[in-house]
Amino acid sequence: MAKFKSGEKKKVPQMSTSSMPDIVFMLLFFFMITTTMKENDIKVENTPPQATQIKKLEKKSLASYIFVGQPKPNYRGIYGTATRIQLNDRFATVDDIMAFISTERDALSELDQRSMTTMLKADENVRMGTVTDIKQALRRANALKFGYNAKKPEQQTDF
Numbered sequence: 001m002a003k004f005k006s007g008e009k010k011k012v013p014q015m016s017t018s019s020m021p022d023i024v025f026m027l028l029f030f031f032m033i034t035t036t037m038k039e040n041d042i043k044v045e046n047t048p049p050q051a052t053q054i055k056k057l058e059k060k061s062l063a064s065y066i067f068v069g070q071p072k073p074n075y076r077g078i079y080g081t082a083t084r085i086q087l088n089d090r091f092a093t094v095d096d097i098m099a100f101i102s103t104e105r106d107a108l109s110e111l112d113q114r115s116m117t118t119m120l121k122a123d124e125n126v127r128m129g130t131v132t133d134i135k136q137a138l139r140r141a142n143a144l145k146f147g148y149n150a151k152k153p154e155q156q157t158d159f
Helices: 020-034 073-079 094-106 128-140
Strands: 063-069 084-087 090-092 117-122 146-148
Touching: 063 094, 063 128, 084 094, 090 094, 094 128, 117 128
Parallel strands: 063 117, 117 146
Antiparallel strands: 063 084, 084 090
């Protein structure tokens, strides 16, 4: 018959850490691939107005953004408090919009150029005259796919 040893405690074997570097590098590569970098440093105030209906933009990679609003407090000493237009990371005028659209189109493939959408991210306090001037410049640049950035409407509850 077999002898059973009841008095001795068995030791738990140590966990193997040889695959730990592989796991760490897999996680590192995963986060490097899935993380997107912030493209533009927004230099203007941007509180979007409320909308009654919202449609989500399908392909954000095909969107070009125009920011409109008062300069943020740290830029007001240089640029003042008047409404400014920001294209990418620089302040511009309405006359610069055609060149901006042209360079944005050239950066896309020929098939994607037809699907390019121009999004206007205007502050809720921007005057409509400025928005109209921007829309006219976009028409001259033949950028006819256009959208506004807006926040979701607040839910109203009736009691």
